[in-house]
Amino acid sequence: MNTAAFALIAIFTITFALAAATNPRLMHAALSFAVMYIGIAAFFFLLGAEFVGLVQVFVYVGAVAVLIVFTILLTRRDVGERHEFKWGGVAVAIAVFVGLVWAILKTTSIAVAPPVAKALTVKQVGEALMVSYVWPLLCVGVLLTAALIGALILVMEDKPS
């Protein structure tokens, strides 16, 4: 049952990932990208990590995809035109893939049998974030605040003197 579900979700995700990479129309590619994120969220659901799956949908479909779509709309004049497939991107993708495979194969923790995963509740996620990993969380918060202030300064209008 799980294998079948995995195969179905994998086909779904890869189809939309390929569509996002190869679709000549920019906006369709961006929307396929958003659908691909839903496939990835489905993987998390399959693994029993509801919280991560929901956050995946929330952040990537609700925020990042909207951001991408807006970026395309506000910066490009040739949105409606067809774009040719760029082989340079394939090279970059293969380089990243090889790098990831190399890193995964080098880690020692995979060789050990995985511990039996318990159902992760939201409470545990909260405790992990606020107790064990509170410093990384705060650092990310400061970084995001800095980015927000930077963005505000960039778009601030000069007061006419």
Next chain:
Amino acid sequence: MRVSVEAVDQVFLHLKQWLLSFLVGHVPDWVVQVASSLLNIGTVLGVFLTLFALISVLERKILGRMQNRYGPNRVGPCGLFQPVADGIKMLIKEDIVPDRADKVVHFLAPILIAAAAILALGVIPYGRNMTPFVIDGGILFFFAVGSTTELAVFMAGWGSNNKFSLLGAMRAIAQMISYELPLIITVLPVVMVVGSLNPDKIVFAQKYYYFGFLPHWFVLTPWGATAFILFFVSGLVESNRTPFDVPEGESEIVAGHMTEYSGFKYATFFMAEYLGMFAVSGLAVTLFLGGWHAPLPWLRFIPSFVWFFAKLSVLLFVFIWIRGTLPRIRVDQMMNLAWKFMLPMAFTCLVSAAVWYYNGRRVAGWLWSFAIIAVVYVILSLFLDTRRKFAPRTYRFAE
């Protein structure tokens, strides 16, 4: 034969088990599970589509009453069959797709928007043991699904290839993103106090009564009342209702992202808007108004789902009442309200709820949390200087 209160309360649950009992033993277990889910989905769809039909005619009747006219009164008794006539009209209308439209995106947008609204309805507890889709992070699910609406609105605006559509979609997304922040932050104090994202647990946390008659609803605490008002206003914006219906302001941009939709696709948008309104009201009932609990302990003999839908109807009436009362506000006023007032107040609710919680839910905590909210409110209203905000608008033009 005397029917117990318990049996009436659980009547739908027993009905479902009775229907499923025909299947058990004859088919594999997973078929029973699928059938159970399908029954849940069918019930949610049936109930809310009926409610949609009912509320669309009631809204016109109530608005008519408020504006000193009759409203629909021709089809059926008191015009009650008006939705049937409307439905038939929408179905037999020609479906026009603009020639230069992005056909696929144009077609998918209404489907996606309706799907998101229906999914959000799935996690709300409608009565004792009556949550269609039980999930540990139910509140998060609600907002995760709701956040995909923005993409659907964009698809509608972009796919139509029309400047009114695109402008309307831009406005809609801008206001939805701005008000999603206060909407979610006002939910946080409830989640924090209950310690769970599960809607059922949030309802259970509100089941006791102070002094034997005052319910434990969160709306009766200072932070809860503030959060409820902020949540309700954000809900008005998220469902594009007056006075925040700027994205479809007909005097400015025709019908916003729905300009190029006709016939049943337009009806789908309309339906999604109402279903979104039901979902937000349902969540407000769950979070702040005690869910399906009775307001007084001696009224507990009335079934839980009756209480839920009674509270839902009150909120829906307020939605309609506001529509009949307030004019549409400007985009800049709306953004000012979101970022300069709603957001700081939402954060104040969070602090105030923490103070209330650590004072052990006693009178002292109640007063302290009230004081915090009052001080921030006064400071904000002095600081924002509303007199200047309502002066004539200064126009800026691109050089």
